[in-house]
Amino acid sequence: MDDFSRRGFLSASAFAAGTAALTMVRPSSGNANAQDATFAVPLDPDRADDSFGRVRRVIFAVSDGMSMGTLTLADLYSKTVLGRETFWPRLMMRPDVRSGLCTTHSADSLVTDSAAAATAWSSGVKTYNKSIGYGMDQQTLTPILMEARAAGYRTGLVSTAKITDATPAAFIANVPQRTMEREIAQQVLDRAPNVVLGGGRRYFHDGITKDFSGRFITNPRAIGDQRQTRSLVGIFAEDHIPYALDRDPDDADLMTMTREAIGQLDYLQGGFLMQVEGARVDHAAHNNDAVSMILEQIEFDRVVEQLAKYTMGRDDTLLVVTTDHGNANPGLTVYTDHAKRGLMSLSNAKRSFDWIFGEIRQRDPELRSQSIQREIIQYATGVALKSSDLEYLNSDKVEQGNIFDQLDNAASRLGSLLSNRNGIGFVSKNHTSDMVLLTACGVGAEMFSPIMDNTDIKPRLMHLMGVQRMGHSEQGTVHVRR
Ligand SMILES: [Zn+2]
Numbered sequence: 001m002d003d004f005s006r007r008g009f010l011s012a013s014a015f016a017a018g019t020a021a022l023t024m025v026r027p028s029s030g031n032a033n034a035q036d037a038t039f040a041v042p043l044d045p046d047r048a049d050d051s052f053g054r055v056r057r058v059i060f061a062v063s064d065g066m067s068m069g070t071l072t073l074a075d076l077y078s079k080t081v082l083g084r085e086t087f088w089p090r091l092m093m094r095p096d097v098r099s100g101l102c103t104t105h106s107a108d109s110l111v112t113d114s115a116a117a118a119t120a121w122s123s124g125v126k127t128y129n130k131s132i133g134y135g136m137d138q139q140t141l142t143p144i145l146m147e148a149r150a151a152g153y154r155t156g157l158v159s160t161a162k163i164t165d166a167t168p169a170a171f172i173a174n175v176p177q178r179t180m181e182r183e184i185a186q187q188v189l190d191r192a193p194n195v196v197l198g199g200g201r202r203y204f205h206d207g208i209t210k211d212f213s214g215r216f217i218t219n220p221r222a223i224g225d226q227r228q229t230r231s232l233v234g235i236f237a238e239d240h241i242p243y244a245l246d247r248d249p250d251d252a253d254l255m256t257m258t259r260e261a262i263g264q265l266d267y268l269q270g271g272f273l274m275q276v277e278g279a280r281v282d283h284a285a286h287n288n289d290a291v292s293m294i295l296e297q298i299e300f301d302r303v304v305e306q307l308a309k310y311t312m313g314r315d316d317t318l319l320v321v322t323t324d325h326g327n328a329n330p331g332l333t334v335y336t337d338h339a340k341r342g343l344m345s346l347s348n349a350k351r352s353f354d355w356i357f358g359e360i361r362q363r364d365p366e367l368r369s370q371s372i373q374r375e376i377i378q379y380a381t382g383v384a385l386k387s388s389d390l391e392y393l394n395s396d397k398v399e400q401g402n403i404f405d406q407l408d409n410a411a412s413r414l415g416s417l418l419s420n421r422n423g424i425g426f427v428s429k430n431h432t433s434d435m436v437l438l439t440a441c442g443v444g445a446e447m448f449s450p451i452m453d454n455t456d457i458k459p460r461l462m463h464l465m466g467v468q469r470m471g472h473s474e475q476g477t478v479h480v481r482r
Contacts, residue, residue, distance in 0.1 A: 058320070066437075074298050124458035157197070172193060281293055328432070350381075383421055
């Protein structure tokens with residue numbers, strides 16, 4: 001199911017190029033005039049003008065909250081348990097691919113949240129944590145998808161989070177606080193990117209979807225093969241898309257959503273800008289849930305592999321793969337056979353921590369029965385906790401806010417109990433200030449430097465796409481130039 005080729009996700013010619021097993025098409029010489037000559041025939045009905053740049057298709061792939069330890073653990077797990085290496089490190093070894101580190105601090109915090117980080121990507125401006133497209137002076141910042149669309153690019157968002165969550169939201173919406181998800185949902189529908197696929201149905205209630213001018217669906221099988229000229233919004237879960245470990249066969253997944261989104265956006269000569277987010281890496285890291293974090297990262301990695309094949313089979317496409325911040329900085333930190341045995345033990349897991357605590361609350365609302373807790377945790381993780389472990393798990397002496405004295409919620413306490421078995425430690429349950437990895441491949445990759453700030457990315461994308469920046473308004477509505 002991994003390969004995008006399994007269901008006609010691309011037009012035949014584009015797909016044939018995409019599956020050419022990493023056959024590299026060298027980036028163009030950068031002769032913009034020669035490139036523009038091929039843009040003369042307007043084949044995309046959405047296309048507004050001839051302003052496409054050297055790069056016509058940009059895919060911005062985000063593993064949310066991915067510390068370097070997460071990347072490492074996913075690779076080690078994949079090699080040790082699954083017998084194959086992950087793709088992203090292999091991609092970095094290619095001489096025509098650029099990788100570097102990005103600083104991520106926000107305007108008001110050395111440790112960013114996803115809202116400020118995604119606003120930095122989308123607007124090129126540092127702002128306060130929790131802001132979606134609002135600056136420090138409460139001015140609205142024009143989201144990058146709006147600017148790309150005004151220049152004739154098709155636009156897309158794919159996420160395993162609620163689509164109203166910070167990372168996708170900041171590419172299209174403006175609200176002063178990320179918790180204003182009803183307003184974000186309304187803006188997603190009003191601003192209508194060509195394709196939006198993710199979770200968050202609770203914010204897309206009938207009251208706002210009935211007036212939507214595009215097509216709104218809640219079943220991933222209803223996407224259909226035909227490309228849409230109007231907006232397609234597919235919201236496939238009440239909240240986030242379930243973790244890979246917890247999914248039913250009918251649930252959406254990142255590979256399918258990404259494939260379908262490109263199918264909607266890959267329109268003959270047209271250009272597009274799309275964000276693809278593996279969001280739940282971050283959620284699992286907050287929970288100190290090692291195995292879910294690793295499996296979400298591996299899912300993201302497989303999507304990146306297909307996106308890289310697609311990109312390298314073309315001479316007009318740029319793929320950027322990165323993360324918005326570190327999270328909990330996990331690391332395998334035991335020696336000799338313990339390390340390998342620890343990783344192997346993760347393969348016994350059947351469910352995420354979220355599932356475990358949901359199940360415990362459902363079966364024992366009073367949270368008093370250690371036997372129920374032990375049974376559920378053993379089923380989900382393969383680990384039989386001792387009575388003293390369960391006492392620690394249910395301990396209430398930790399509600400002191402001193403996160404390094406003792407982990408201060410049940411999920412991180414369960415994570416620390418399992419660390420004693422799997423050897424993977426976490427420094428906290430929070431984001432971290434670490435620099436983060438960015439890899440660029442395809443046309444324009446050479447513009448990405450070894451060290452950048454997260455606000456340095458937008459100017460590069462805009463330059464490569466030939467998109468003019470629109471002014472930021474003082475307050476309120478963003479005015480889109482069409
Ligand atoms: Zn987070």
